Amino acid sequence: MSTLLTHIAISDGKIKRSSLEVLSRMHQLANEYGHDTEAVIIDEQPSQYVDEVAKYGASTIYTIENPIFKNHRNTPLLKALSAVMDEANPYIFGFGSTEGTKDILGALAANQDAAVLSDVSEFDLIDDGISATRPVMAAKILSENEAHGDQILVSVRSGSYDLNESQTDAETVNIDFSIDEDKIQSTLREIIGADSDKIDLSEAETIVAAGRGAKDEEGQDLINELASTLNAGIGASRALTEAGVMDPSLQIGQTGKVVSPQLYIAVGISGAIQHVAGMANSKVIVAINKDPDAPIFDIADYGIVGDLYKVLPPFIEELKTIKS
Ligand SMILES: Cc1cc2nc3c(=O)[nH]c(=O)nc-3n(C[C@H](O)[C@H](O)[C@H](O)COP(=O)(O)OP(=O)(O)OC[C@H]3O[C@@H](n4cnc5c(N)ncnc54)[C@H](O)[C@@H]3O)c2cc1C
Known part of the structure; x- marks a missing residue:
């Protein structure tokens, strides 16, 4: 033994x-x-x-x-x-x-x-x-x-x-x-932590990830509301971190974080191989994209083809109803 x-x-x-x-x-x-x-x-x-x-x-x-x-x-x-x-x-x-x-x-x-x-x-x-x-x-x-x-x-x-x-x-x-x-030859000088209200992506059970499709203020508001309804961590594609819309620490993918939550909701993300490298291990993947040929649908368990600005508001309302 x-x-x-x-x-x-x-x-x-x-x-x-x-x-x-x-x-x-x-x-x-x-x-x-x-x-x-x-x-x-x-x-x-x-x-x-x-x-x-x-x-x-x-x-x-x-x-x-x-x-x-x-x-x-x-x-x-x-x-x-x-x-x-x-x-x-x-x-x-x-x-x-x-x-x-x-x-x-x-x-x-x-x-x-x-x-x-x-x-x-x-x-x-x-x-x-x-x-x-x-x-x-x-x-x-x-x-x-x-x-x-x-x-x-x-x-x-x-x-x-x-x-x-x-x-x-x-x-x-x-x-x-x-x-x-x-x-001890190294000295700990400072720890710069993530905002305390942010959920640690590497430990999150649910992640809502935003891509270029959700880059404007209205899109970001919808992402935040969906994440708070699901008590989820928020992630981003490199399109949004590079554009300065979202913090680089939230980037998921080959040059960002590797995550494997129980549920990953990709909103307005095309599914480039470099992004998929960071989230393909998620248990259940849901993709919302207006392009039916977006590669993200190849790895999604559930897909919604549609405009996120039209899809998300009733989706969030329904989730709130279920939760209450
Ligand atoms: C060396 C290298 C490393 C990289 N590392 C990373 C990495 O770590 N992480 C990463 O994410 N990327 C990385 N990239 C970049 C990657 O190749 C893609 O460019 C990036 O992932 C694209 O981000 P996106 O899907 O948000 O944008 P896009 O590819 O532009 O996709 C936007 C999607 O949104 C959809 N859309 C638009 N409007 C709407 C709407 N109203 N409703 C619904 N859907 C909509 C479109 O149909 C499209 O599919 C890397 C690239 C290189 C070369």
Whole structure:
């Protein structure tokens, strides 16, 4: 019996949904192949998240507590992750594929002499390692990979797996940790956060994305109203970020964010390959476009051919009625 360990990432005082998705998948694999499900929380106050993590099947939850983890910093996080690997000796160590893990996964693999597969959309256990599917070349190709070894790190794109509750009486194990600030060579000078009222696109369950078709004020108002009705995050095509209509941080695609919500509503977006690269992994795609030949319809699960200025107002009203 081996250990399948999951890193639980915390951001703005909340557990990242992508971590719980990985934990759910790890627990499913642990049950299937007879392994242990374990998790680790590294934070300034990790104990406050233990009950939530125990709902997803972890039998042991490691905690590493230190004020230095108030903000993401590579050096202390790397040291803490190495410490938990020494303690738990995981066969597979899973992560949500976030900006934070992208920064340190290679270094952790080198430190621990472990194999690594990053940014995968599916993974499974095989005889002496894991097999995984990884979207590459702007998601035009799905590459099939295998990693073999005694310890394997894997990071998984958000939205790849559903949450699956399985309550446990988890044992909590605190790992002692200290670090000398003077030995950290980088200094954290400033964090420029997104507006607090904006929903984090990488974690959003629903995204309303606007394209050139919705570039004027009336179009933007409709996008905002649709998003607020659905409690959705707002994204944009590059046509709108380049035109300065929407903030560059909202761009989705090859040179923007890669997202995989449960529901993606593309409004006035043609579906260029560079845009599709960032959202093709969404569970359900709805497209609203006046051109019946727009390529976005090739990947949409549901399509509405029509002028968004005529389609959206009754669509939003209907949603409001359903919600009330
Ligand atoms: C190297 C490179 C990287 C790139 N990276 C990205 C990226 O990360 N993300 C990205 O999005 N793009 C990216 N692009 C740009 C990409 O190629 C497209 O130009 C861009 O996605 C087009 O945006 P759009 O769909 O909003 O605009 P358009 O292609 O102009 O499409 C607008 C759509 O709106 C529809 N429309 C217009 N009016 C209405 C209306 N009233 N009602 C309903 N529908 C309407 C039209 O029928 C049309 O289909 C990149 C390009 C390059 C070369």
